[in-house]
Amino acid sequence: MTVSTVDLKITWEKLPDDFILEEQPLQNIDQPLLAAALREILEIAGLILEGTLAAPNLGICATLDNKLVIKAPDLFYARNVQSLSSQEIRRSYTPNLEGEIPAVVMEFLSASSYDEYSNKPTYPPGKWFFYRQVLRVPIYALFEPAAGVLEVYQLDSSGDYQIQQPDLNGRYWIAGIGLFLGVWQGTKAERTGYWLRWWDESGEMLLWGAEMVERERQRADRLAAQLRAAGMEPEA
Numbered sequence: 200m201t202v203s204t205v206d207l208k209i210t211w212e213k214l215p216d217d218f219i220l221e222e223q224p225l226q227n228i229d230q231p232l233l234a235a236a237l238r239e240i241l242e243i244a245g246l247i248l249e250g251t252l253a254a255p256n257l258g259i260c261a262t263l264d265n266k267l268v269i270k271a272p273d274l275f276y277a278r279n280v281q282s283l284s285s286q287e288i289r290r291s292y293t294p295n296l297e298g299e300i301p302a303v304v305m306e307f308l309s310a311s312s313y314d315e316y317s318n319k320p321t322y323p324p325g326k327w328f329f330y331r332q333v334l335r336v337p338i339y340a341l342f343e344p345a346a347g348v349l350e351v352y353q354l355d356s357s358g359d360y361q362i363q364q365p366d367l368n369g370r371y372w373i374a375g376i377g378l379f380l381g382v383w384q385g386t387k388a389e390r391t392g393y394w395l396r397w398w399d400e401s402g403e404m405l406l407w408g409a410e411m412v413e414r415e416r417q418r419a420d421r422l423a424a425q426l427r428a429a430g431m432e433p434e435a
Contacts, residue, residue, distance in 0.1 A: 206320070209333055210262040214291040220258065220269070229344045230307050231255065232390050234274040237305075240397050240405045241276070246376060252280040252298065258291040259301070261333050266322050270329050275301040275336075276376055294334060302375020303338040304330050305395075315341055331360050338373055340380065347382050347393030370398055378405070 234255035238247070247253050253276045258269040269291065280298030283289055294300045306315040306326065317325020320332070330336045331354065339352045339360055351371040352360035365371055370381035379398040387394065387407060397405045406414065423433040 207332070208264050210265070211293050211295040212260070212262050212267075213293050213296060214258070214260050214267075214269070218267075220290065227309055229390070229392075230273050230309075232388070233307050233342070233344060233395060234305075236387060236407065237274060237395055237397070239407055241376070243408060243411070244378075244397070244405055246378075249282060250279055250298075252277045252292060254289075254292065257289070259304075259334065260291050260293040261329070263322065263324065263333065268323055268329060268333070270326055272304045272326075272330075273307045274305040276303050277301040278375070300334055301336050303340060303373055304334075304336045305340045305342065308341060308343045310345075327360070331358070337375060340371075342382075342395055344393055347384065349380070349382050349395065351380070368398075368402065 238253050238255065241247050241253055253274070255274045256271050257275070258271045259275065261268050277292065277294065278299050280292070292298070306312075308315060314326050316327050318327045318331075319325035320328050324333070327339075330339050335354060335358065337354050339354075341350045341352075342348070349365075349371070351363045351365075353363050355361050363371055365381070366379070368379075368381065370379040373380050376397075377400075379400075379402075381396060381398060383394050383396040383404070384392070385394065387409070399405060426433045
């Protein structure tokens with residue numbers, strides 16, 4: 200499948216089976232933890248079903264003027280994705296060939312981040328240019344974990360990213376997922392700091408699995424205390 204722009208020929212081709220992917224070390228441990236935490240909530244909420252791809256650090260492929268470009272965002276979410284056979288392992292994702300353009304792409308910034316804002320059009324293009332001009336991703340989110348700063352950009356009718364303003368609660372509506380995205384401060388497992396979290400339309404924060412277990416434990420403890428106060432012993 201080929202799409203032509205004024206200066207660029209874009210071809211959507213599957214990554215060759217014999218293509219050797221570069222192995223780049225993570226810049227810090229925050230990146231996989233943040234991505235896994237966001238993805239966990241989506242899975243619990245029933246938003247990762249067959250045909251949905253919510254993938255951390257997976258290469259998104261496009262061929263520009265016959266040159267393969269691969270960008271691996273910290274997390275992206277796409278719908279109507281073709282299923283693989285039981286013998287296949289997904290090594291990459293090619294939009295328009297294997298499924299829809301991602302509804303949202305997220306990058307978690309480090310102290311040395313620069314490519315996430317790069318509008319460099321020449322090969323290899325910067326991420327900003329790739330997500331905006333090549334993929335035309337509707338929502339591009341940039342999160343700086345150390346400072347807890349979230350920037351959300353939306354693609355406008357002219358094909359440019361426009362920074363969005365949060366609502367009164369400091370959150371951003373992500374239409375392609377149907378949830379609000381915002382910043383939360385606290386502890387999960389071994390990490391304490393700023394996190395990205397999901398909220399539903401009513402403003403209720405969606406919980407991680409461990410939080411749901413703790414909530415049920417507290418509920419059971421309250422019920423047991425009420426029964427004892429009424430002279431009844433709760434069942435074991």
